[in-house]
Amino acid sequence: MNGVRRDPEHMETRRLLGRIAFAGARVLEVGGGDGRLTRRIAGAAREVVSVDPNADAIARAERLLPAHLRRTVRFEVASGHRLHFADASFDIAVLSWSL
Amino acid sequence: MSREGMVHALKQIHRVLQPRGVLGDLRPDRYPDPGQPHPHLPSVRWASGGREIPAGVLEKAPENLRRHRTATLELQRAIGEGLFVLESTEAFPFRYHFRTEEIFETFLRTGWKQTTLGAPARRRLHGLRRAHPAGQIVVIEPFRLNVLKKQGGG
Numbered sequence: 001m002n003g004v005r006r007d008p009e010h011m012e013t014r015r016l017l018g019r020i021a022f023a024g025a026r027v028l029e030v031g032g033g034d035g036r037l038t039r040r041i042a043g044a045a046r047e048v049v050s051v052d053p054n055a056d057a058i059a060r061a062e063r064l065l066p067a068h069l070r071r072t073v074r075f076e077v078a079s080g081h082r083l084h085f086a087d088a089s090f091d092i093a094v095l096s097w098s099l
Numbered sequence: 100m101s102r103e104g105m106v107h108a109l110k111q112i113h114r115v116l117q118p119r120g121v122l123g124d125l126r127p128d129r130y131p132d133p134g135q136p137h138p139h140l141p142s143v144r145w146a147s148g149g150r151e152i153p154a155g156v157l158e159k160a161p162e163n164l165r166r167h168r169t170a171t172l173e174l175q176r177a178i179g180e181g182l183f184v185l186e187s188t189e190a191f192p193f194r195y196h197f198r199t200e201e202i203f204e205t206f207l208r209t210g211w212k213q214t215t216l217g218a219p220a221r222r223r224l225h226g227l228r229r230a231h232p233a234g235q236i237v238v239i240e241p242f243r244l245n246v247l248k249k250q251g252g253g
Contacts, residue, residue, distance in 0.1 A: 001209075002202075003199060004196070006193075006194075006195055007193055007194060007195075008194070008196060011192060011193060011242075012125065015189060015191055016123055016125065016244060019123070019187055020121055028115060030108065030112065037125075079104070080100070080104070080108035080111065080112070081100070081105075081107030081108045082107075082111070083111040083114075086115070087114055088116065088117045088120075089115055090117065091116075091120055093122045094123045094125065095108070095112070095126070098100060098108070098126070099108070099124060099126055099173070
């Protein structure tokens with residue numbers, strides 16, 4: 001929404017990147033919404049798969065994804081309690097405002 | 100997410116994580132202790148001239164509060180069952196900046212549907228805007244990052 005800035009101070013990102021070693025990791029983000037946090041962590045990881053049950057949010061996330069992150073990030077419409085991914089296939093999971 | 104959904108999500112995440120994989124849990128810090136009687140609520144402030152003046156808090160619907168308390172309980176349960184071990188936990192402020200009061204009101208109606216600004220806080224906000232016209236609304240949400248490590252196989 002225009003006129004609203006969320007965490008422009010990057011308090012959330014600084015803490016996440018400071019506490020978790022994303023370098024070289026395959027990351028699953030659950031509840032990624034419109035990709036605000038996805039875009040902020042994607043630069044640090046090898047690959048990010050971001051899922052959200054809201055198809056409109058995922059469409060917006062795909063639109064907002066910068067070209068230089070398109071090889072790193074994949075968005076999918078899915079719910080956190082129905083994950084189709086293989087066992088032990090991610091190094092890091094981020095529950096993004098979704099519990 | 101329902102309680103059952105939270106339980107399933109934590110089990111699913113445990114399954115897809117590598118052994119010793121890491122889970123970062125980011126969410127509003129409504130109930131850091133599920134037994135605490137009162138929730139931590141977002142504060143609303145009028146920011147002007149380098150100052151932030153408190154106007155009040157945003158009230159959350161009972162359903163929203165129940166969900167947050169349940170989330171803390173279910174995370175504690177997952178730790179108790181040996182799915183994860185808590186490596187660190189940290190509270191911090193998550194800030195929203197609204198350029199105008201109208202944008203804030205629209206966001207309340209469309210984005211934060213389980214959230215209300217009570218009449219006294221609304222009156223105070225109007226008063227602050229009249230007294231200090233050059234400003235914006237800042238909402239500070241108490242937030243928490245829990246970092247957990249996967250335990251066990253699978």
